[in-house]
Amino acid sequence: xxxxxxxxxxxxxxxxxxxxxxxxxxxxxxxxxxxxxxxxxxxxxxxxxxxxxxxxxxxxxxxxxxxxxxxxxxxxxxxxxxxxxxxxxxxxxxxxxxxxxxxxxxxxxxxxxxxxxxxxxxxxxxxxxxxxxxxxxxxxxxxxxxxxxxxxxxxxxxxxxxxxxxxxxxxxxxxxxxxxxxxxxxxxxxxxxxxxxxxxxxxxxxxxxxxxxxxxxxxxxxxxxxxxxxxxxxxxxxxxxxxxxxxxxxxxxxxxxxxxxxxxxxxxxxxxxxxxxxxxxxxxxxxxxxxxxxxxxxxxxxxxx
Numbered sequence: 001x002x003x004x005x006x007x008x009x010x011x012x013x014x015x016x017x018x019x020x021x022x023x024x025x026x027x028x029x030x031x032x033x034x035x036x037x038x039x040x041x042x043x044x045x046x047x048x049x050x051x052x053x054x055x056x057x058x059x060x061x062x063x064x065x066x067x068x069x070x071x072x073x074x075x076x077x078x079x080x081x082x083x084x085x086x087x088x089x090x091x092x093x094x095x096x097x098x099x100x101x102x103x104x105x106x107x108x109x110x111x112x113x114x115x116x117x118x119x120x121x122x123x124x125x126x127x128x129x130x131x132x133x134x135x136x137x138x139x140x141x142x143x144x145x146x147x148x149x150x151x152x153x154x155x156x157x158x159x160x161x162x163x164x165x166x167x168x169x170x171x172x173x174x175x176x177x178x179x180x181x182x183x184x185x186x187x188x189x190x191x192x193x194x195x196x197x198x199x200x201x202x203x204x205x206x207x208x209x210x211x212x213x214x215x216x217x218x219x220x221x222x223x224x225x226x227x228x229x230x231x232x233x234x235x236x237x238x239x240x241x242x243x244x245x246x247x248x249x250x251x252x253x254x255x256x257x258x259x260x261x262x263x264x265x266x267x268x269x270x271x272x273x274x275x276x277x278x279x280x281x282x283x284x285x286x287x288x289x290x291x292x293x294x295x296x297x298x299x300x301x302x303x304x305x
Contacts, residue, residue, distance in 0.1 A: 033300035053078035164209035182270030
């Protein structure tokens with residue numbers, strides 16, 4: 001599953017736009033990014049390519065004197081064709097969020113959150129196309145949190161949850177048997193081979209969770225946003241903290257055109273990622289724990305409603 005696809009502000013809603021109006025507010029945005037490179041008899045070398053990235057979000061939120069309720073859905077899907085290779089997807093993410101908060105003191109609220117992250121279509125290995133890497137709800141990450149939120153203004157919020165359930169779902173049995181995405185792999189039979197169908201498709205964790213969001217206009221039409229998520233499992237290596245850190249610089253060109261520079265850093269001690277072949281004596285199947293990083297620069301056509 002591609003990790004944390006960075007996208008323009010309107011599509012990902014890293015941080016809600018400043019809006020203090022009470023009552024219900026509803027809306028959304030759609031963005032289409034396109035890039036193309038064509039080479040013919042190009043002496044320095046290179047490869048022709050064509051890519052298309054679609055992004056969209058819908059949201060609804062309610063603001064009252066003491067109550068706040070938010071719903072948001074974000075979708076990212078991208079396709080890439082490099083040279084004569086077949087068309088492959090290079091981004092695929094579906095994220096749903098729900099939040100309720102009730103204030104009990106100035107700047108402080110009781111809050112509960114529910115977050116779901118998954119993808120839409122299967123992902124296969126670039127070389128072995130019959131090798132499945134991920135698919136819809138394989139994996140799916142679900143976070144259910146209850147805690148306290150500190151929000152001094154609309155540009156900053158800090159959510160602290162001492163009670164958070166983290167659930168990793170791997171709905172595909174083949175991936176579950178392989179122990180993908182941190183679930184328990186299939187048990188071994190007397191002959192030492194994995195017993196098909198015995199891998200667990202759900203991993204449950206209980207721990208503490210922190211979610212910090214910050215938004216700051218840097219100058220006219222340029223906005224910086226960041227979101228930091230930390231999770232620690234109380235009962236399994238609590239010192240190994242899961243990290244998800246998203247950063248976005250959004251450049252608004254005009255009403256319809258925008259540009260963005262985004263970077264995402266992810267670390268999960270339970271997830272093994274493919275290693276460079278020279279790290280493990282040339283073994284192309286070697287996997288290990290690593291910091292995952294992704295950076296994207298995009299220019300696109302955006303429509304808000």
